[in-house]
Amino acid sequence: MSAVEISPAAGTDQEARAEAARTRRNWLLSLPAVILLLFAASGPLVIVLIYSFLTPGDYSGVKWIPTFDAWTSILFSRDIFDDTLRLADAHLTIFWRSASLSLLTTLITFLLGFPTAYFIATRPPRQRGLWLFLITIPFWTNLLIRTFAIMEVIRNEGLLNKLLMMTGLISEPLQILYSDTAVLIGMAYVYLPLMVLPLYAALERFDFRLVEAGYDLYAGRWMVLRKVILPLVKPGIVAGSILVFMPSLGAYVTPRVLGGGKHMMIGSFIELQFGQGRNWPLGASLSMLLLLIVGIGLFFYVRAMSKEKAHD
Amino acid sequence: MEFLPARVDTNRIQPASRKTPVPVAAIETRQISKTFGSGDREVRALDHVSLEIRENEFFTLLGPSGCGKTTLLRLIAGFEAPTSGQLLLYGDDISNEPPYRRSVNTVFQSYALFPHLTVAQNIAFGLEMLGKPKAEISRTVDEMLAMVRMEAMAHRKTSEISGGQQQRVALARALAPHPKVLLLDEPLSALDLKLRKEMQRELKRLQIETGITFVFVTHDQEEALTMSDRIAVMSAGKPLQIGTPREIYDRPANRFVASFIGESNFLSATITAATGDVARVRIGGGIDMEAALPAEAPRSGKVTVAIRPEQVRLVEADAADALPATVTDTVYFGTDTHTHLLLDSGETVVARFQSTLAHSEERANGTRVGVQFWEGSVQVLRETA
Ligand SMILES: Nc1ncnc2c1ncn2[C@@H]1O[C@H](COP(=O)(O)OP(=O)(O)O)[C@@H](O)[C@H]1O
Numbered sequence: 001m002s003a004v005e006i007s008p009a010a011g012t013d014q015e016a017r018a019e020a021a022r023t024r025r026n027w028l029l030s031l032p033a034v035i036l037l038l039f040a041a042s043g044p045l046v047i048v049l050i051y052s053f054l055t056p057g058d059y060s061g062v063k064w065i066p067t068f069d070a071w072t073s074i075l076f077s078r079d080i081f082d083d084t085l086r087l088a089d090a091h092l093t094i095f096w097r098s099a100s101l102s103l104l105t106t107l108i109t110f111l112l113g114f115p116t117a118y119f120i121a122t123r124p125p126r127q128r129g130l131w132l133f134l135i136t137i138p139f140w141t142n143l144l145i146r147t148f149a150i151m152e153v154i155r156n157e158g159l160l161n162k163l164l165m166m167t168g169l170i171s172e173p174l175q176i177l178y179s180d181t182a183v184l185i186g187m188a189y190v191y192l193p194l195m196v197l198p199l200y201a202a203l204e205r206f207d208f209r210l211v212e213a214g215y216d217l218y219a220g221r222w223m224v225l226r227k228v229i230l231p232l233v234k235p236g237i238v239a240g241s242i243l244v245f246m247p248s249l250g251a252y253v254t255p256r257v258l259g260g261g262k263h264m265m266i267g268s269f270i271e272l273q274f275g276q277g278r279n280w281p282l283g284a285s286l287s288m289l290l291l292l293i294v295g296i297g298l299f300f301y302v303r304a305m306s307k308e309k310a311h312d
Numbered sequence: 313m314e315f316l317p318a319r320v321d322t323n324r325i326q327p328a329s330r331k332t333p334v335p336v337a338a339i340e341t342r343q344i345s346k347t348f349g350s351g352d353r354e355v356r357a358l359d360h361v362s363l364e365i366r367e368n369e370f371f372t373l374l375g376p377s378g379c380g381k382t383t384l385l386r387l388i389a390g391f392e393a394p395t396s397g398q399l400l401l402y403g404d405d406i407s408n409e410p411p412y413r414r415s416v417n418t419v420f421q422s423y424a425l426f427p428h429l430t431v432a433q434n435i436a437f438g439l440e441m442l443g444k445p446k447a448e449i450s451r452t453v454d455e456m457l458a459m460v461r462m463e464a465m466a467h468r469k470t471s472e473i474s475g476g477q478q479q480r481v482a483l484a485r486a487l488a489p490h491p492k493v494l495l496l497d498e499p500l501s502a503l504d505l506k507l508r509k510e511m512q513r514e515l516k517r518l519q520i521e522t523g524i525t526f527v528f529v530t531h532d533q534e535e536a537l538t539m540s541d542r543i544a545v546m547s548a549g550k551p552l553q554i555g556t557p558r559e560i561y562d563r564p565a566n567r568f569v570a571s572f573i574g575e576s577n578f579l580s581a582t583i584t585a586a587t588g589d590v591a592r593v594r595i596g597g598g599i600d601m602e603a604a605l606p607a608e609a610p611r612s613g614k615v616t617v618a619i620r621p622e623q624v625r626l627v628e629a630d631a632a633d634a635l636p637a638t639v640t641d642t643v644y645f646g647t648d649t650h651t652h653l654l655l656d657s658g659e660t661v662v663a664r665f666q667s668t669l670a671h672s673e674e675r676a677n678g679t680r681v682g683v684q685f686w687e688g689s690v691q692v693l694r695e696t697a
């Protein structure tokens with residue numbers, strides 16, 4: 001009789017044990033993923049972090065002598081005679097160029113991407129898929145190939161110059177290649193889809209009846225855009241800007257190929273440290289700095305978004 | 313109240329030497345047509361609509377779904393351009409003006425409140441776009457909040473208030489710029505019955521208080537009858553009849569109006585004489601009566617007449633001047649009881665009586681009765697039989 005009777009306490013005990021078993025199994029199941037993340041993502045990061053606090057090796061690699069030199073040399077250069085620190089102008093120029101080119105890239109992709117996303121979002125639902133598909137086609141091609149394609153278009157004997165000469169707008173080919181403009185054109189082209197997609201996602205959720213409400217209440221086109229549409233698709237604008245700004249800050253291939261290496265950006269500068277520069281710790285500290293900037297940016301973005309959500 | 317229009321008073325005290333001016337319609341549509349799509353899929357939403365909406369009136373567009381009410385409203389608001397025809401606002405052709413240059417505001421069916429703004433900011437929006445001074449904006453917003461009794465909610469987001477409250481904010485937002493005409497597209501359809509009745513009275517109060525011309529769209533005949541100064545009954549892109557609720561209900565000019573608003577008995581009749589808007593008709597081959605004769609109706613020959621069920625009277629089967637009939641069914645509706653009758657001529661008639669405790673008007677199925685109609689209740693319809 002008592003064998004079949006289960007006391008309430010025994011019931012909860014059993015449930016707790018089953019729960020524990022479930023938890024254990026879930027952990028075991030996700031173990032491969034956890035290990036992969038730990039070693040594949042965090043591992044290299046830790047190595048880079050450690051290297052940034054070491055002394056450069058004589059030819060390459062590092063010597064295991066701990067120092068903050070790599071970090072200070074990001075901003076300052078040590079005078080070899082009196083050992084005083086001075087601002088490293090060359091480095092600052094590179095940071096400034098990277099930041100301003102990335103900002104300009106973000107701005108240009110926004111100015112081009114917003115009308116594009118708006119256009120797609122206002123198509124009949126059945127057509128939108130096709131337009132989005134077209135937007136994502138460039139992703140199918142290798143970045144390097146896309147960049148060389150741009151090069152082909154803007155070089156002196158390229159498509160653009162030929163067209164402009166044919167129409168008689170210019171008599172001499174424009175030197176666009178290997179300039180900041182070329183880098184900007186290339187980056188805007190490469191990162192445009194990353195702006196269009198989040199903007200589209202926001203605009204697709206936007207209630208276009210509000211545009212009519214705006215017109216009805218005496219707002220012209222510009223005012224409707226400023227006072228109704230932009231405030232409501234702000235999350236998409238922020239997301240798109242971050243998605244474009246962050247990777248363009250560290251972009252390597254496009255500035256390298258189209259800028260011809262003359263106009264260095266952070267990406268090429270880091271590469272330089274691991275190559276000819278033979279200063280791995282500086283390269284490591286620069287990489288960590290970039291990561292930190294991106295991380296801080298993302299942190300504020302996530303916080304702003306969750307605040308916005310809490311408001312609704 | 314600030315919103316009582318000064319215009320009306322000055323009209324009353326105008327100098328005696330001036331001739332009474334012909335009143336200008338607030339809205340006039342001249343032969344407006346609107347087609348959507350083209351070729352095989354062409355839809356004619358409006359078909360040569362000509363009507364006048366007077367200043368300060370509560371004008372209702374009533375009709376079944378798809379008859380073009382919303383399209384007409386959107387044309388007046390400026391969201392659509394007419395395919396042909398003209399639209400006049402106080403005599404000015406505004407057919408080609410964009411919505412933001414028309415002194416016309418809309419209360420949208422979906423409310424379309426701006427979700428990123430507070431209640432007060434929503435109400436201020438139109439005034440800000442018109443470039444009004446800050447002090448005036450905040451004064452008007454306060455007035456509007458008081459008028460729709462939403463003072464306590466001024467700083468809430470629009471997602472934090474109920475549907476009925478959103479409705480009131482939408483009204484306040486549209487009234488704040490004091491437009492010449494306010495358009496309302498089925499504004500009450502999303503509300504439950506009790507709230508709807510309350511808002512009906514509220515809307516009527518606001519219309520009288522502000523003196524603004526209201527153009528109200530509904531497919532609910534009761535709503536139209538209780539609220540409107542005048543109603544346009546629409547069907548298939550055309551207004552079929554325009555008139556006061558009483559004119560529409562008592563004198564429906566055609567079969568559609570007679571059956572869409574209330575219920576009607578339709579009987580064939582023959583006109584024996586016609587003078588002005590009165591005809592003598594012989595109904596069901598048995599009784600001769602006077603009937604109202606609308607303009608554009610045939611003035612002789614066979615016609616159809618409409619008679620409301622509550623205008624039917626039952627008498628003894630052998631009474632003179634009555635149509636002999638048999639009771640086929642009796643349906644109890646609470647306040648009313650409907651008696652279904654089969655005339656000896658083969659036509660059917662429904663009679664409606666107020667239910668009494670004694671059930672004095674109820675008759676068993678198969679009972680032979682005489683059918684008569686109250687004087688003045690017979691209406692000739694435009695369509696021939
Ligand atoms: N934008 C549009 N495109 C195509 N057809 C439309 C459009 N708007 C309305 N229609 C058609 O016009 C007719 C009238 O519509 P509507 O004015 O919305 O009617 P109601 O408001 O009386 O229900 C309907 O047949 C509808 O399908």
Ligand SMILES: [Mg+2]
Pocket residue numbers: 381382
């Ligand atoms: Mg409608």
